[in-house]
Amino acid sequence: MSGPIQGKLAIITGASRGLGAALAQHLAAKGAHVVINYASDDSTDAAKAVASEIEAKHNVRAVLAQCDITTQEGPQKLIEIAKSHFTSNGQFQIAILINNAGVVNPAPMGSVTFDEFDKTFALNARAPLFVTQAAIPYLPKDRSGRIVNVSSITTSMGFWWQSCYAGTKGALEAMTRVWARELAEHATVNSINPGAMLTGMYSGLPQEMLEKVWSLNYMAPLARTREGIDKPEIIDAAKGLGGRPAYLEEVAGIVGLLCAPEAGWITGQVIGANGGGVMTKG
Template sequence: MSSHRLFKGKLAIVTGSSRSLGAVLARHLAAKGANIIVNYTSDNSTEKAQEVVEELRSKYGVKAASAQADLATIDGLKKLVEIAKSRFPNPEGKFQIDIINNAGVTNPKALEGLNAEAYDAAIPYLSTDRSGRIVDISCIGASVGLVYSTAYAGSKGALEAMTRVWARELAERATVNSVSVGCTAEMAHVVLPLLSNAPLYAVRQGIDSEEVVEAAKDLDGRPAAWMTGSCVSATGGGVMTRS
């Protein structure tokens, strides 16, 4: 199968509006053939989310729909699943979520043993043949110790820990990984002292996009860059590392 149709017919749920990381993931998955549910929370994001949906449909020829639901609430989780089921009905009666840009909570019980108020909203619709993909979005904030970010950094650190637990508990249903991203242009001023020593911090005139070049004028460097200096573990879960 060619890489540009790798996920043909798969259903992915991602979170974010037009300029978010979720939107970037939505475009990437749609380019590989996946159908997309774009989840967003606030009324202010309705128009932006719909813009992403229309872009995915027209540019990549996939099915796409938006769904407003607050994933910080139990009702929001259930609402998102119900919207996905109604927008993407399966003629054979089997609804399945294949790829998730994930959000969740914790509880001192085995994952499958948690009640409906925790994870059951989505678990019944995961694959049962290891074909599912769960991608947890973490952040540099879990590692660098930014001031005034106790709750945010703590939640991202917990998410990374849960990623490793879910990788074991959901092994027969899906792979589970987390991606720790750097800062965006909006947050670069907060972590500027930490970024200034990064190898890929220098802006490149004529190579980087105009947006990056413009952002760098105020920040004295790039607001974000690609991976370097990281060790990615591809051991089938034998060694679970944090890159």
């Protein structure tokens, strides 16, 4: 399928499952070749399935890049894997970089551990910095590149138990503005701030925390369920959450808009991707 990013290369971190996989599918549908990054052996089968489906449906290349981007050598390894597959006539260029990989690690104040914060910061903030830095030599020189950082609604709402997650995603939003200035001749740099998404992300969270989610979801105008449109299981799940989570393709679509050529006049912004759960003035 042809599209505005036909034939360009997109690198997506944390792309074997959930939003990352949806992002890979969405960009591939627009014609981009994709590099699917993931870290653990447990994710290999899922990553292979995503890649196979993409290549079968969209007639683009989907390459797997297993490497831990929280390590010192991981970011450079990711770029080198991409380079080894997508260099043509001595030329290699990264048109799109999506810093999507992240971890939550919820814990109330008084029980946050040093190791929990360290691990959260390593993936949510430090890894995007060094992945982006490793990509700089291969970004376009005409401002046509696109970098999108996946942040979170929690940075704006003071969400319970989220010192690690909101704190590190807030750091990512701050760096987004820095990179928008420093990389302006290469790429636009923006963030999105999703809220609840249909990924099973709430399945392992404490009941006390789930109960607090209700009032926040209830305030998101687009989280109201729609009889005859939303799936019955979504409508049922929404009753306990105050509203439905976002479908992954809804959030992926917002990223797709930011990656389009028409988005060349927006940079350094945090774009709402949460159904109106947080409304910000840019």
